[in-house]
Each structure stands twice: as structure tokens, then as C-alpha cells.
Amino acid sequence: xxxxxxxDEDRCSAxxxxxxxxxxxxxxxxxxxxxxxxxxxxxxxxxxxxxxYCVYLSAACMHCENAPCIDACPAGCIKxxxxxxxxVYDNTNCIGCKSCxxxxxxxxxxxxxxxxxxxxxxxxxxxxxxxLKPACVRACSFGALDCVAEADFNASEGGKACSQLxxxxxxxxYS
Amino acid sequence: xxxxxxLGFGAAGYHGAQGVRMTDAEAVIDVYTDTAFGPHNPMLTxxxxxxxxxxQGMFPYGSLEEVQERLNLQVFRASPVAELKTAEKAIRTAxxxxxxxxxxxxxxxxxxxxxxIPGAGLPGVFSMRTEADARYLKExxxxxxxxxxxxxxxxxxxxxxxxxxAQRGIPCTLMNRSAQAxxxxxxPETAERVLAHFQERGLQISLGKTLQRIEQGADGGLSAFTRxxxxxxxxxxxxxxxxxxxxxxxxxxxxxxxxxLLVDPHMETCVPGIYAAGDCCAAYDIFTxxxxxxxxxxxxxxxxxxxxxxxxxxxxxxxxxxxxxxxHCLGLDFLSVGDPSAAVPTGRVYEYADKQLYIRAARNxxxxxxxxxxxxxxxSGAIKNAFIKSIxxxxxxxxxxxxxxxxxxxxxxxxIKFLGGKHLD
Numbered sequence: 266x267x268x269x270x271x272x273d274e275d276r277c278s279a280x281x282x283x284x285x286x287x288x289x290x291x292x293x294x295x296x297x298x299x300x301x302x303x304x305x306x307x308x309x310x311x312x313x314x315x316x317x318y319c320v321y322l323s324a325a326c327m328h329c330e331n332a333p334c335i336d337a338c339p340a341g342c343i344k345x346x347x348x349x350x351x352x353v354y355d356n357t358n359c360i361g362c363k364s365c366x367x368x369x370x371x372x373x374x375x376x377x378x379x380x381x382x383x384x385x386x387x388x389x390x391x392x393x394x395x396x397l398k399p400a401c402v403r404a405c406s407f408g409a410l411d412c413v414a415e416a417d418f419n420a421s422e423g424g425k426a427c428s429q430l431x432x433x434x435x436x437x438x439y440s
Numbered sequence: 441x442x443x444x445x446x447l448g449f450g451a452a453g454y455h456g457a458q459g460v461r462m463t464d465a466e467a468v469i470d471v472y473t474d475t476a477f478g479p480h481n482p483m484l485t486x487x488x489x490x491x492x493x494x495x496q497g498m499f500p501y502g503s504l505e506e507v508q509e510r511l512n513l514q515v516f517r518a519s520p521v522a523e524l525k526t527a528e529k530a531i532r533t534a535x536x537x538x539x540x541x542x543x544x545x546x547x548x549x550x551x552x553x554x555x556x557i558p559g560a561g562l563p564g565v566f567s568m569r570t571e572a573d574a575r576y577l578k579e580x581x582x583x584x585x586x587x588x589x590x591x592x593x594x595x596x597x598x599x600x601x602x603x604x605x606a607q608r609g610i611p612c613t614l615m616n617r618s619a620q621a622x623x624x625x626x627x628p629e630t631a632e633r634v635l636a637h638f639q640e641r642g643l644q645i646s647l648g649k650t651l652q653r654i655e656q657g658a659d660g661g662l663s664a665f666t667r668x669x670x671x672x673x674x675x676x677x678x679x680x681x682x683x684x685x686x687x688x689x690x691x692x693x694x695x696x697x698x699x700x701l702l703v704d705p706h707m708e709t710c711v712p713g714i715y716a717a718g719d720c721c722a723a724y725d726i727f728t729x730x731x732x733x734x735x736x737x738x739x740x741x742x743x744x745x746x747x748x749x750x751x752x753x754x755x756x757x758x759x760x761x762x763x764x765x766x767x768h769c770l771g772l773d774f775l776s777v778g779d780p781s782a783a784v785p786t787g788r789v790y791e792y793a794d795k796q797l798y799i800r801a802a803r804n805x806x807x808x809x810x811x812x813x814x815x816x817x818x819x820s821g822a823i824k825n826a827f828i829k830s831i832x833x834x835x836x837x838x839x840x841x842x843x844x845x846x847x848x849x850x851x852x853x854x855x856i857k858f859l860g861g862k863h864l865d
Binding site: 313338364 | 492493742775817824841848
């Protein structure tokens with residue numbers, strides 16, 4: 266069964282609990298300068314009419330259907346997990362060239378200085394395969410983040426909108 | 441049953457075969473390659489040489505045998521094609537085999553350009569493109585006998601070769617024919633900063649020098665002489681002045697070429713049924729709207745797959761080339777999107793510098809011409825995407841996520857406005 270992440274911005278307060286879940290699950294050493302795979306934003310963006318839009322956002326790898334990071338990796342480190350549909354990786358041969366970062370419109374892959382390799386959100390693949398929710402979803406107290414079966418998602422209105430976005434960005438598979 | 445041929449087996453050839461196979465499980469796919477290796481990525485040669493990658497890592501899709509089995513291919517190894525009869529869609533190999541096909545993908549890649557100067561063939565003078573080049577560089581550097589190196593051509597591969605020397609503490613000079621390094625990608629101001637970083641880490645830089653000849657002394661040491669009379673000595677000289685498409689087996693009267701095989705968005709050449717992809721082709725560039733040869737791994741992957749799908753009767757379209765480069769060397773990342781030479785005197789220039797970030801960008805009216813960024817590789821994809829958006833939808837704003845990402849990573853608001861992202865959609 267394939268899965269997708271969903272995000273309801275109306276429920277997000279950018280509290281950062283999702284980041285804490287991610288940091289804990291992936292043993293990310295923030296103090297030494299490592300980047301969390303999930304980013305949260307509490308920001309104000311200027312609108313066309315001069316007003317301000319208050320942003321509360323949680324974002325990580327979008328696990329694009331036609332993930333450009335897979336094609337971009339010169340060492341063949343990134344692939345799709347056929348079971349979950351997540352964009353996963355084995356960075357044993359990663360050379361830290363950051364080609365995956367250049368391919369990703371969302372800034373998902375990050376460089377880990379300690380070993381010179383790229384790392385990213387893998388959807389908590391191992392958790393999901395064992396019937397658990399991803400750590401960020403588990404930590405979200407407001408129900409803003411979720412991880413649902415792709416079939417259920419595609420049937421929803423949000424799924425249709427997201428599919429259109431991915432299509433516009435050229436991140437869907439060939440028909 | 442469809443019968444297709446793939447000439448050359450790098451990224452474009454491999455993904456061409458994959459595109460055919462995912463569209464037509466029954467198609468006969470004949471692959472002609474001039475090596476006995478699996479698809480090889482030239483970019484990985486310098487990483488193997490500096491021990492960042494094991495030998496097998498240079499072949500990201502596995503061995504030729506593994507690929508052959510996975511995609512059900514008939515592979516003619518060490519069988520370069522000597523002639524392509526475009527009208528008949530027939531090939532003849534150097535070994536004399538002749539065969540006819542429904543469609544053919546030319547994915548012969550490119551070779552390192554080596555100037556035809558006296559001494560270019562001396563021992564210790566080599567280029568950096570092939571598996572053999574990688575092994576040779578590694579062996580020489582690990583021998584302990586190399587006390588100095590000269591890299592001719594400040595290119596993406598050239599700086600990685602120089603990094604190999606620098607990381608081993610071996611003195612190295614980077615020589616460049618043009619007075620400005622990376623003139624096709626970087627503004628002079630950006631290039632100066634990049635080269636200053638290299639110099640601070642021990643590399644010697646020699647600009648505006650044209651190599652005239654190379655001589656070998658009795659002790660085996662090499663001397664490079666420039667046109668203006670300068671002499672540089674080194675134990676090994678690596679030629680990294682660019683690449684040229686491998687099209688010698690083609691008659692240019694039979695097929696359209698201009699810096700590469702000209703292809704349409706379906707990766708088909710001007711000859712129906714003959715496709716081309718990868719470093720040997722010139723596909724549409726979304727920046728200029730013309731066909732250009734832009735040799736990038738990701739382009740080769742996408743182009744090969746598109747060609748393969750179409751060859752097998754499917755429908756796929758290449759989104760387009762874009763001049764984009766992300767260099768990283770000796771701890772410095774530098775991004776270029778677009779073409780600095782496209783900037784016009786009447787246009788606007790944006791510049792910003794702090795301790796971690798340097799930005800220089802140019803636009804004319806609604807069109808962004810070029811963006812250089814030093815020190816923010818993790819945002820490179822977001823910036824590239826903003827650049828593409830400015831071409832495809834000049835009036836559209838940045839997404840909320842892109843604006844927030846850039847701000848969170850220290851990009852100033854006026855740069856985000858310069859990108860066109862002042863307002864939300």
C-alpha cells in the first residue's frame with residue numbers, strides 16, 4: 266500500500282513538535298549543525314493587496330511521484346520504495362555533490378557535514394512498513410500532519426489539488 | 441514486435457533502454473557499446489580518484505551483466521558503431537555486423553576535448569572522462585611520485601581534479617585559456633570570489649594562458665609552454681578543457697547537427713525514427729528557446745527516458761534544457777542558473793554579500809537572465825525552480841514554501857522580491 270503525507274495549514278501553529286519527532290527518530294544532531302529533515306515556518310508574507318499572510322507551515326520531502334532527485338543523483342543512491350511509495354535512499358555511495366538538492370524544488374535533501382553525505386526525509390519508511398505513523402505525524406498535537414493511504418488521498422478534494430500541483434511542476438510520472 | 445537499437449550506453453542509453461522496456465515489454469532492444477562496463481558516469485571519476493567512492497560506485501546501475509538481465513537487452517559489448525545509414529535505419533559495427541531497426545537511439549555521449557598540440561600524447565598527459573582516466577589519476581596520485589600537477593581548463597571536472605591534488609597536499613596549478621573562469625556560468629565578480637577561495641586553499645591560478653606545447657624532460661617531468669612564453673612544470677598534466685559530442689560515425693549530410701544532434705521535444709532527430717539523447721544531442725533550451733547541447737547527467741537521464749518511451753510507441757516530451765550548474769570544491773558551493781552573458785547593460789543587477797552568502801543576479805524587465813549564489817546549495821533547487829517559473833510564468837509569484845525556505849536560510853527579502861516573489865498568488 267502506498268502512502269502520502271497530508272498537511273492542513275489551518276491546524277498548524279508551527280509549534281515545531283513535528284521537528285522534534287523527526288530529530289528524535291533520525292538521531293539528528295542539531296547542536297553540531299545538522300539540519301532537521303522537516304522544516305517549520307512561522308512567517309509573514311506580503312500579499313498582492315498589501316496585507317500580510319501569516320504562515321504556519323511544516324514541510325519536508327514531498328515524496329514526489331516522479332521525484333527529480335532520483336534522476337539527478339549521479340551515484341544512484343535514491344529510489345522509490347515500491348511498497349510505501351516513499352522516496353528512500355542508501356547513501357553509502359553518496360559523494361555529497363548536492364545534485365539532489367539542485368533537483369529538488371522544496372529544499373528537502375540536506376548536507377550532513379559529519380560524513381559529507383546528503384540525507385533527507387524517507388517518510389519514516391521503516392515505521393510505516395511496520396504499521397506505525399511517521400514520527401512527525403505522531404508528534405503533531407493538532408492533527409495538521411497525517412500520513413494516509415494513497416488511494417484514500419486521491420479520492421479526496423485535497424488529493425486532486427495536490428495532483429494538479431505536482432503535474433504543474435512536472436513531478437508526475439508519464440501517462 | 442518492435443526492434444530498436446541503442447548506440448552508446450551511458451546515462452542516456454541506459455534510460456533509453458529503460459524507457460523502451462517500461463513501454464513495451466516485448467520489444468527487442470539491441471545495445472551497442474564500445475566498452476565492457478555497465479553505464480558509467482564521467483562525473484564520478486574524480487570522486488573515485490579521491491577515495492570518496494569505491495570502484496563499482498562509478499557504475500551506478502550495476503554491471504553490464506546485471507543491467508542486461510534487468511532490462512532484457514541484447515548487448516554487443518566493445519562494438520562501436522562505425523556507420524549509421526539513416527534512410528534505412530541500419531547500423532554497421534566496426535566488427536562488420538549490419539542490422540536494421542524500427543528505431544534507433546543515438547546516445548554515444550561525448551569525449552574529452554584535447555587540443556592538438558605537440559606533446560598532448562606524452563605519458564602523464566591525460567584527460568578526465570573515462571574509467572581508465574580515473575584509475576590512472578588515482579594510481580599516479582597514490583604512487584607518491586607526483587610532486588606537482590597542472591590542470592588545463594578551469595571546468596567543472598578541472599576543479600575536481602585540482603581538488604584531488606589539494607587534498608593530498610600536492611601543489612597544483614589551474615590554467616585557463618580565458619581570462620575569466622566559468623565565463624558561461626559565472627559573473628566576473630562571482631568567479632573572482634570562487635578563485636580566491638581556491639587560492640586560499642593552496643591552488644595556483646593562471647588565467648588567460650593558451651597552451652602551445654608540452655615537452656618531457658629526461659627525468660620524466662613535464663613542461664608546459666604557453667603561447668606568451670610562460671613555462672610551467674608538473675609531473676602530470678590533466679586536460680579538462682571541455683567535451684565534444686561523439687558523432688564521428690555519422691555523415692552530417694544525412695542528419696541535422698549543430699553543436700550536437702538536433703532533436704525535437706520528443707528527442708527525435710530530423711530523420712524520422714532516429715532519436716538522440718544525452719551529451720551528443722542538442723535539445724530545446726527553455727532559456728533561449730533554441731536547441732543547445734547542455735551536457736548534464738540529469739538531462740541525459742530524462743532525455744534518454746523520453747526517447748525510449750517514444751521509440752516504443754508511447755508519448756513523452758522533454759521539458760527542456762536549462763543552463764544550470766552547481767559546483768562544489770574545497771568546501772565551497774557555487775550555483776549558476778541562466779547565462780551571465782545574456783545580461784544587458786540596461787537591465788537590473790542585484791548583489792548581496794555577507795559572511796556565508798554571496799548573490800549576484802541580473803534581470804531585464806520580466807526576464808531573469810542569470811543567478812549566481814555562493815554558499816547555499818541546499819536552496820539551489822528552489823532557486824532553479826524560481827528561475828524556471830520566471831520563464832514559464834513571468835507574472836506568477838513564488839510559492840509560500842519557497843519564500844519561507846529562502847528567508848529561513850538567510851536570503852534577504854529584496855532578493856526574494858528580485859526573483860519576482862513579492863506577492864503571493
